[in-house]
Amino acid sequence: MDATETPAPDQHIASAASSERIIEMTGVNKWFGAFHVLKDIELVVRRGERIVVCGPSGSGKSTLIRCINHLESHQEGQIVVDGTELNADVRNIDAIRAEVGMVFQQFNLFPHLTVLENCTLAPIWVKKLPKAEAERIALAYLERVRIPEQVHKYPLQLSGGQQQRVAIARALCMRPKIMLFDEPTSALDPEMIKEVLDVMVELAKEGMTMLVVTHEMGFARMVADRVIFMDQGEIVEQAEPETFFNNPRYDRTRAFLSQILAH
Amino acid sequence: MAEPARTFRAKPDRPAPAQTVGAVGWMRRNLFSSPANTALTLIGAYFAYWVIATVVDWALLDAVWQAETRRECLDAVGRSGACWPGVFVWFENLIYGLYPKDQIWRVNAGFALLVAWLVPLWLERVRSKVAIGVSAVLAYPVLASYFFLGGDKGFLWSASIAAALTAFVWVWATAIAERRTGRTLGELVLARADALDADPRHHRRLLFYTAAAGWLVAYALVALWYLPYVTTNDWGGLFLTLVISGIGITFSLPAGVVLALGRRSELPVIRLICTVFIELFRSVPLITILFMFTTMLPLFLPVGVEVDQLVRAIVAVCLFASAYMAEVVRGGLQAIPRGQYEAAAAMGLGYWQATRLIVMPQALKIMIPTIVSTFIGFFKDTTLVSIIGLFDLLNMARAIGEDTDWLGLFIEPFFVVTLIYFAFCFAMSQYSLNLERRLDTGQRS
Secondary structure, X not given: OOHHHOOOHXXXXXXXXXXXXXEEEEEEXXXXXXXXXXXXXXXXXXXXXXXXXXXXXXXXXXXXHHHHOOOOOOOEEEEEEOOEEOOOOHHHHHHXXXXXXXXXXXXXXXXXXXXXXXXXXXXXXXXXXXXHHHHHHHHHHHHHOOOOOXXXXXXXXXXXXXXHHHXXXXXXXXXXXXXXXXXXXXXXXXXXXXXXXXXXXXXXXXOOEEEEEOXXXXXXXXXXXXXXXXXXXXXXXXXXXXXXHHOOOOHHHHHHHHHHOOO | OOOOOOOOOOOOOOOOOHHHOHHHHHHHHHOOOOHHHHHHHHHHHHHHHHHHXXXXXXXXXXXXXXXXXXXXXXXXXXXXXXXXXXXXXXXXXXXXXXXXXXXXXXXHHHHHHHHHHHHHHHOOOOOOHHHHHHHHHHOHHHHHHHHHHOOOOOHHHHHHHHHHHHHHHHHHHHHHHHHHHOOOHHHHHHHHHHXXXXXXXXXXXXXXXXXXXXXXXXXXXXXXXXXXXXXXXXXXXXXXXXXXXXXXXXXXXXXHHHHHHHXXXXXXXXXXXXXXXXXXXXXXXXXXXXXXXXXXXXXXXXXXXXXXXXXXXXXXXXXXXXXXXXXXXXXXXXXXXXXXXXXXXXXXXOHHHHHHHHHHHHHHHHHHXXXXXXXXXXXXXXXXXXXXXXOXXXXXXXXXXXXXXXXXXXXXXXXXXXXXXXXXXXXXXXXXXXXXXXXXXXXXX
């Protein structure tokens, strides 16, 4: 690794992490049929902490964050999110999901609703906010993600980058305590990646607790408090970005980093 | 040392070459693009001319328009021209069956009422369209069945008719209010309540009182209203066809949605029940189901309980249609990507909310062509009720040729019936295309 590639300390956004544990995963195991996709996951996330998860495809990183809002259910171990344990109890799960925002690789906006309706739907139906207030909140967040005067368009009339920013605004409208990002820029054209990452960086500056599955290592260096490397369903290592990029402990991590940083 | 960057300017668009656009371009491309294509165009044009000319000769130019019996027609033109008088004499029966002549206005009024009920759905600036649609499905049949059936009515029957009448008045009152003021009737009543009494807890009560007062007035009117009883044995023709297919179609969509969701349910018992129902009714011909319902149903009913023949046919058609519709709906549900469910779930929407707000609106939209073509199929399938002795449009047409005066007159009635079926089915398919276009606005990339 070239030493000049490491970001200067002042480029890294100051950590906002508190000591309060907001996510705790203990001994989590998960199988898809016979395939052991998560193995003995131990992970603690503190409020305000920003974590980047990377690893080769099929390493279980998406599954890991999808377990946190119970889009996938784990078979063994314990996951506690903001003091609530995730189990088969439906009421728990809906309460958790209302507090955990998620942004998907494929945006998953609702194509039959306008941008504004996409953002007000869950606040109106889940949080039971009055329509006017939901719209006020939505417009504020849409402005923050820089979707000007497009709020009455339908998602498919927007570019990929714009759609992903709407998806971020839509998640934020629920005023989540945690934001999960599942490869948010992987489906985007290169010209649009930056506009989405900029929005995410701003979010990080505001102290949002974030778990981001991504291969954008520049983003990781600038934003992450901790980078987690996964392979074959296990957390291989986790460290602060500086240590992680300059001094990885495992050969597997080094091989992975040399692959994605090669070009 | 790098040169300074040059400025890139995109070239302006030029119009397409003249011969490729417009009517001439279209004909060149589609009709006369090659010698073989030109030959086919000419042969096709001649064939179309020949078919149309033959039909026009038979139906209009050589036709007999006045006669007392089919014999007179045959003596005049033989078989080369149509014999229309038989159809004219029977025309009322083709449309209304054996419905008493002096009561036929009731059938017309019943269908006019349906149109009047649905008109607000096509008006702009009407907001309560969902409620109006639901009221048309739930309340209109009550009112229509009294129009069609008549007879004495007990308290329950009168009460339901009065409620349906109130609903109809509400539909128009709220539609007019919404067009004039932009607020629904309910909101106007609540605003009035606010002026009278500041306590908001009393407001909902006022809404209820208004509805109850409307119902009472309607009840008084209904009590004074009497229509003589017409047995369903006298129903027939287009009227009967519309009643059976209308109920079948209206019932099949919601029932199909429920069955399709049930078949995809994660609860094994519900899934099993729905799957068995769907597969059972889909794998048996409609004729068999009709026979079963007319001949075998009495075996299961207690002695002395009689179920009207028409009701049996309608129930059979409804069950058959919902099984088919369930598979259509399931097809539409399959087309919704998993990401939509996940996005809905990730925001905390429950199963029913996600289904109602996210999945169904998208699924129903992509299903419109299939749904309407299934509807058209149901409409035509109702001709099978002639098998169990009901005189629907097609069976009534056949009856003409069995009348002694018009013995053997089959082609002309069937020709008319064909035109009637075509008019209805074509209207349905055009409406569906129109609906697709309207719902599609802005959602294409």
